[in-house]
Amino acid sequence: MEITIWRFIKFGEKYKMKYKLAICYRIYPGISKVPAIFSDNKLRMSELALRSFVRALDGIDAKIWVLLDNCDDTYNQLFKKYLSGMNYELINLPPSGNAGTFGMQMNILLHQDFSEYIFFAEDDYFYLDNSLLPSLEILEKCFADFVTPYNHPELESSNLHDYRVEIFDVDGRKWRTAASTTMTFMTTRKALEGSWDKFLSYTKLNYDASMWMAITKFNIRNPIKIVKDSIKSIEQLKIYLKCFYFFPFAYLGRKQKLASPLQSLATHLDNNGLPKEVNWQAEFEKFQNGL
Numbered sequence: 001m002e003i004t005i006w007r008f009i010k011f012g013e014k015y016k017m018k019y020k021l022a023i024c025y026r027i028y029p030g031i032s033k034v035p036a037i038f039s040d041n042k043l044r045m046s047e048l049a050l051r052s053f054v055r056a057l058d059g060i061d062a063k064i065w066v067l068l069d070n071c072d073d074t075y076n077q078l079f080k081k082y083l084s085g086m087n088y089e090l091i092n093l094p095p096s097g098n099a100g101t102f103g104m105q106m107n108i109l110l111h112q113d114f115s116e117y118i119f120f121a122e123d124d125y126f127y128l129d130n131s132l133l134p135s136l137e138i139l140e141k142c143f144a145d146f147v148t149p150y151n152h153p154e155l156e157s158s159n160l161h162d163y164r165v166e167i168f169d170v171d172g173r174k175w176r177t178a179a180s181t182t183m184t185f186m187t188t189r190k191a192l193e194g195s196w197d198k199f200l201s202y203t204k205l206n207y208d209a210s211m212w213m214a215i216t217k218f219n220i221r222n223p224i225k226i227v228k229d230s231i232k233s234i235e236q237l238k239i240y241l242k243c244f245y246f247f248p249f250a251y252l253g254r255k256q257k258l259a260s261p262l263q264s265l266a267t268h269l270d271n272n273g274l275p276k277e278v279n280w281q282a283e284f285e286k287f288q289n290g291l
Contacts, residue, residue, distance in 0.1 A: 018061045019136045020115035021186075024105040025053070027123035028069035035124065036271040037284050043074060045269060046123050050082050052287060056127035056266070060136070063114040064088040067104055070095040102183060103203040110192055119186045124269040125150070128283065131265035134173055135186045143168060144259035145191045146215070148181040151264035151275045160209070160229055160236050163218050167262070174262040179218030180209040181258060182268060195256065201246040210242035217255040220244075 031042050038045035066079050068090060076090055093101070102120075109118040117139055119132070127149065135147040155161045155178055166177045183202070192199065198214050213220050220226070220243060230237035243250055264275035274280045 018059060019117065019133070019140075020061045021057075021063075021117050021119055021132070021136065022109055022112050022115040023062055023064045023119040023121055024067065024108045025064055025121040025123070026067040026069060026101040026105060027071060027075060028101070029071050029075065032124075033273075034271045036267075036269050036274055036280065039271075043078070046075070047078055047082075048284070048287065049123055049126055049269065050078065052127040053121065053125070054082050054086075055129050056131045058130050059133055062086065063112070065108050065112075066090050067096075067101050068092045069097070069101050099203045099205060103200070106192065106196075106199055106203075110189055110196075116188050116190070117186065118189055118192065120183060122182070122184045125184050125266050126269055126280070126284065126287075127266040128278075132186070134170070134261070134265065137170055138175065138259050139186060139188060141170070143170065143175070144177070144257040145187060146181075146256065146258045147186045148178075148184065148258065148260050149186075149265035150181060150184065150268060151261050151277070152178075152181060152268075153273060153275055155260060158236075159232060160219070160239070163222075163225075166257075175259045176262055177216075178258050178260040179216050180212030181260060183208055184266075184268075185258075191256070198247070204246070206246050207239055207242045209239045210246070212258065213239070213243050214247045214250040215256050216258050217251065217253075221251045 027046060029042055031039070031045075035045055037048065064083060064086065066083075066088060068075055068079075070093065076092070079088070079090055091104075093104075096104070105120050109120070112118075117136060131149050135149055138144050138147045155176075161179055163179065168175055195215050198211055201214075202208065202211050219229070220240070226240050230240060263277050267274050267278070267280055
């Protein structure tokens with residue numbers, strides 16, 4: 001059963017204001033899973049993703065740290081081209097891996113003094129135009145502690161996400177609370193510091209879903225659901241086991257809110273992870289044609 005709470009907020013001209021946002025963007029030259037576009041060319045996929053990301057930042061005063069994990073100079077030139085005129089820093093790294101670069105993101109974003117608002121970005125996301133401002137509005141109005149621009153299809157398709165949610169409306173856009181998301185998300189330094197141990201577990205090979213459940217508390221306070229989910233799927237059993245392995249008392253503490261849009265503002269470029277409410281292939285084509 002779903003609980004719905006409607007909140008109607010009108011910000012109007014406020015969207016013309018500039019927000020400050022500290023961003024740490026990590027990239028590596030390898031291809032994982034099956035990309036939805038340029039499946040055999042990571043550089044071209046990275047260029048499409050980066051171009052969309054820059055356009056998504058319209059109206060935002062951003063400072064960007066780019067972590068280049070074992071990338072050659074073609075990737076350096078890519079960022080120099082598309083971030084020209086912006087406030088950015090390129091950090092070239094030896095092979096560091098997913099866990100290693102996420103740990104670096106954590107440290108950079110917590111200790112920078114550019115903005116209280118921070119964004120963890122990965123190289124395989126495509127963004128709709130002006131798609132990051134709504135997430136900043138959610139954080140500013142304290143509707144959530146964490147925000148993702150991605151409406152993960154599993155939120156509707158997996159029984160792991162069969163739970164009561166809160167739905168709210170901000171400036172005509174509907175959002176929902178969620179148990180988990182990927183590692184591309186927006187938050188504040190205060191929220192990052194408060195959940196530091198949870199995020200640190202990801203650098204020690206915790207799953208993203210297990211980590212998020214320790215933060216949002218969905219499901220882990222419901223032993224009957226844990227048993228039912230675990231019987232249905234070995235993968236879901238592993239998620240719960242990982243959560244309680246790292247945090248035996250994860251069910252204790254404050255339940256923090258993770259907000260996800262009902263109509264996705266961005267997509268993971270995994271061919272099996274495209275939200276159905278947007279025609280992404282059409283969006284890719286429009287973008288490539290310069291529209």
